[in-house]
Amino acid sequence: MRKFDTKVQDLKYKVLREVARHAFEDRLAESFIDIPDEIVVGNKPTMRCCVYKEKAIVAERIKLAMGGDKNNPNVIEVIDIACEECPMGGYAVSDACRGCIAHRCEEVCKRGAIYFDHTQKAHIDKDKCVECGQCAKVCPYTAIVNIKRPCENACKVKAISMNENWAVSIQNEKCTACGACVYQCPFGAIMDKSFIVDVVELIRKSNHNHNYKLYAVVAPSVSSQFSNAQLGQVIRGIKELGFFHVVEAALGADMVAMTEAKELSEKGFLTSSCCPAFVDYIRKEFPDMAKHISENLSPMATIAKYIKETTPNAKVVFIGPCTAKKMEFQREEVRPFIDSVITFEELQALFDSRDIDLSVLEEDVLDNASYYGRIFARSGGLSDAVREALKEQGLEDFDFNPISCDGIEACRLALRKASRGNLPNNFIEGMACVGGCIGGAGCVTHEERNKSEVDKYGQEALEKTIQDAISVLK
Amino acid sequence: MKITVCIGSSCHLKGSREVVEELQQLIAENDLKDKIDLCGTFCMGNCVNGVNVTIGEEIFSLKPETTKNFFDTQVLKRI
Numbered sequence: 001m002r003k004f005d006t007k008v009q010d011l012k013y014k015v016l017r018e019v020a021r022h023a024f025e026d027r028l029a030e031s032f033i034d035i036p037d038e039i040v041v042g043n044k045p046t047m048r049c050c051v052y053k054e055k056a057i058v059a060e061r062i063k064l065a066m067g068g069d070k071n072n073p074n075v076i077e078v079i080d081i082a083c084e085e086c087p088m089g090g091y092a093v094s095d096a097c098r099g100c101i102a103h104r105c106e107e108v109c110k111r112g113a114i115y116f117d118h119t120q121k122a123h124i125d126k127d128k129c130v131e132c133g134q135c136a137k138v139c140p141y142t143a144i145v146n147i148k149r150p151c152e153n154a155c156k157v158k159a160i161s162m163n164e165n166w167a168v169s170i171q172n173e174k175c176t177a178c179g180a181c182v183y184q185c186p187f188g189a190i191m192d193k194s195f196i197v198d199v200v201e202l203i204r205k206s207n208h209n210h211n212y213k214l215y216a217v218v219a220p221s222v223s224s225q226f227s228n229a230q231l232g233q234v235i236r237g238i239k240e241l242g243f244f245h246v247v248e249a250a251l252g253a254d255m256v257a258m259t260e261a262k263e264l265s266e267k268g269f270l271t272s273s274c275c276p277a278f279v280d281y282i283r284k285e286f287p288d289m290a291k292h293i294s295e296n297l298s299p300m301a302t303i304a305k306y307i308k309e310t311t312p313n314a315k316v317v318f319i320g321p322c323t324a325k326k327m328e329f330q331r332e333e334v335r336p337f338i339d340s341v342i343t344f345e346e347l348q349a350l351f352d353s354r355d356i357d358l359s360v361l362e363e364d365v366l367d368n369a370s371y372y373g374r375i376f377a378r379s380g381g382l383s384d385a386v387r388e389a390l391k392e393q394g395l396e397d398f399d400f401n402p403i404s405c406d407g408i409e410a411c412r413l414a415l416r417k418a419s420r421g422n423l424p425n426n427f428i429e430g431m432a433c434v435g436g437c438i439g440g441a442g443c444v445t446h447e448e449r450n451k452s453e454v455d456k457y458g459q460e461a462l463e464k465t466i467q468d469a470i471s472v473l474k
Numbered sequence: 475m476k477i478t479v480c481i482g483s484s485c486h487l488k489g490s491r492e493v494v495e496e497l498q499q500l501i502a503e504n505d506l507k508d509k510i511d512l513c514g515t516f517c518m519g520n521c522v523n524g525v526n527v528t529i530g531e532e533i534f535s536l537k538p539e540t541t542k543n544f545f546d547t548q549v550l551k552r553i
């Protein structure tokens with residue numbers, strides 16, 4: 001059964017799985033060099049020019065699966081030798097140009113960048129072109145194409161450029177670790193560092209939860225991720241791995257919704273603080289707006305804090321769709337509460353490294369949060385929850401006017417308007433991923449149905465109001 | 475005195491919230507807020523017997539309906 005969206009994800013998964021397997025068997029240090037031979041079998045290349053290159057790249061992936069370059073603070077890293085140095089250069093006229101008489105391209109180009117050769121075929125003067133794309137729109141043969149690298153195209157904060165060797169390079173000062181490029185590079189040349197080995201160690205050293213209790217906090221988007229198993233089986237599987245208990249991050253979201261609603265009613269204007277990539281983006285590109293970021297910790301950190309405060313000797317691993325959370329948990333204010341972060345991709349690798357077949361497991365339960373906490377996983381959910389939280393706290397008088405932005409471009413638009421003082425809204429819900437966290441780079445699948453799965457999961461919550469869900473916490 | 479109610483998923487589905495709310499109310503009614511520290515924890519590793527509640531090291535298995543009785547017979551005598 002197909003598990004992942006692409007073969008690149010599948011390859012990465014295999015590496016993670018084998019690294020986890022070796023780590024569980026406590027032989028990683030001695031035998032990780034054997035892994036490339038286990039993954040690239042035979043002597044016929046299936047991905048690159050030769051099996052030697054394939055193995056060399058797998059070896060690089062192994063390094064990343066084992067934590068990556070310790071000197072690079074970013075969790076998103078480039079595998080230089082895996083980069084195909086794709087062509088780039090923006091708008092160009094392809095062979096499909098027929099050298100027509102109409103010359104709509106020339107007409108529409110305000111910069112006068114289009115010129116013609118002696119066969120009447122069009123060319124673009126790159127010194128004049130501003131990459132507006134108008135010519136491409138009007139050509140009746142769609143002969144003008146935009147040649148962009150998929151990674152460059154994916155990165156809406158423009159952190160991606162190329163180095164002197166034409167390979168991709170990431171500017172850490174701009175990168176928000178959203179992971180869009182990781183998911184979009186068709187060669188898998190950009191990868192998120194993995195803490196899967198740390199998590200295996202946390203499991204092993206807990207000694208069946210005797211030395212400490214190992215909690216998994218799972219993001220609500222989990223409901224859409226494992227289509228070949230029931231959610232209850234996924235929860236059972238996590239416990240089979242060696243976790244003591246599984247807690248919904250959505251309960252943290254319920255807590256956040258309450259305090260955020262209150263904070264908003266007091267301050268009058270706020271941006272959300274749940275998405276670490278969005279928060280990072282504000283700090284980097286709109287520093288003047290940083291004072292408006294909600295003071296709340298993210299739902300992940302909020303619930304982990306609660307677990308650690310109430311349960312002595314607890315350790316917490318967050319499992320979610322998100323590469324940016326791998327940055328967030330290293331922040332000073334979050335570090336005490338979260339011990340490690342992995343993605344759903346990595347969870348799948350962990351299951352399979354232990355040969356856990358979810359589909360035959362008995363169903364376990366996951367229930368703490370309300371409908372509202374659970375729908376945080378999709379764009380618009382956070383705003384719905386804050387509206388509900390205002391109502392439940394008797395703050396309906398506050399004229400709540402949210403804007404839900406998913407994807408950095410939508411976030412940028414709202415932030416720019418707000419910084420100039422002409423945004424009509426008083427609450428910016430910002431999610432770096434298109435669709436919200438269900439579009440996160442660490443998801444196993446990114447499908448249309450994922451949104452309805454999240455809503456369904458929300459409706460299944462025992463607690464219908466936020467107040468009900470969090471009343472036990474006081 | 476510290477009373478801990480399990481609010482892990484399994485106990486939650488069996489009614490931890492009702493148990494907590496009932497205990498909160500009983501504590502308030504009996505004016506014991508200063509004497510009893512009510513807290514929650516996620517799972518006590520004894521899910522089949524939920525809702526699990528502990529007083530110190532002692533573990534009790536409650537249902538929302540038996541909470542009042544538990545309070546009268548177990549909590550009050552320990553005050």
Ligand code: SF4
Nearest residue numbers: 155175176178179181
């Ligand atoms: S992780 Fe996101 S912000 Fe960073 S380089 Fe990739 S696409 Fe750009």
Ligand code: SF4
Nearest residue numbers: 275322432433437440
């Ligand atoms: S939208 Fe969600 S998954 Fe994407 S970067 Fe933000 S928190 Fe992570």
Ligand code: FES
Nearest residue numbers: 480482485518520
């Ligand atoms: S959930 Fe209460 S003991 Fe496990």
